[in-house]
Amino acid sequence: MLIDHPLLGLRDSSEFIYMGDAKLLNRPNWKSKNSNTKFIDYGYLRKNPAGEHKELWYHEQGDRSWLVVTRNTVTHEILKVELARYLKRKANAK
Amino acid sequence: MAKLELKIEKPLNGYSKIINKIKIAEYQFDDLISLAIPLKSERKCQLNFKKSLGEPMPNIENSIINRSGILGFRIGLDLLFICNPSHSSFAKKTVPLLKQAFYITDQTGGWCGVKVDGDRVIEMLERICPLNLSQKIFAIGDVKRTIMDHLNVIIFRETEKKFILFSPSSSSGSFLKSIEISSRNI
Incomplete structure (x- = not known):
């Protein structure tokens, strides 16, 4: 499987480590109401869809960047690859 | 003795x-060091790199070789390596200059x-x-x-x-x- 890294181009998936659901980027605020429930959801509950899924991939044997890869879990087609740092900064700026 | x-x-x-x-x-090689660019210091590091090595800071996955034969390459957005094959004043002169802008780790x-x-x-x-x-x-x-x-x-x-x-x-x-x-x- 090849991953089209936004900065480096096509790279073999053996250079990357799968790091789970991309919802891990959105850590709940511990001061918010129902933070206990939110943290259980954040830490343990996953949708595990058969279809489009946003995932975190870490380029360990490369530039050490974190990517958000949108992948179809049925066909393994990679639909989109984004740098996690840019997505997070964009979200924080809102 | x-x-x-x-x-x-x-x-x-x-x-x-x-x-x-x-x-x-x-x-x-005599020295191999890694340089990390501190957050929001890209411009300062670019100027420092040029001053220290006499060549512009390379883009990601590119390299430079300066007049003393020192090889510099960038492998990530904020990570570079400098390899000094044999230039004698590298540790005494170049590294202290680079330290003014980058985080440095000796990886020789x-x-x-x-x-x-x-x-x-x-x-x-x-x-x-x-x-x-x-x-x-x-x-x-x-x-x-x-x-x-x-x-x-x-x-x-x-x-x-x-x-x-x-x-x-x-x-x-x-x-x-x-x-x-x-x-x-x-």
């Missing part, structure tokens, strides 16, 4: 061999260099390297970090058929063995 002299021992003890017309030799003992050179070098590398080695994608002067035979490797293209491979010195023996086997099997 006998005079004692400390000598640096290289990870592959100056290994050099030709297998299937591919010359495989340890690439020896952590890495081992192997130079591979020959007409069939691409055939040999294709067996262990997952990268596209065509010159359109991986041009002369480019550098990439990847995985070869389960080991982390930084590969630098010096000329069309000459590469320098940096791998962790702790596993350099295993890496050399995989290069030798791949060279025999082409």
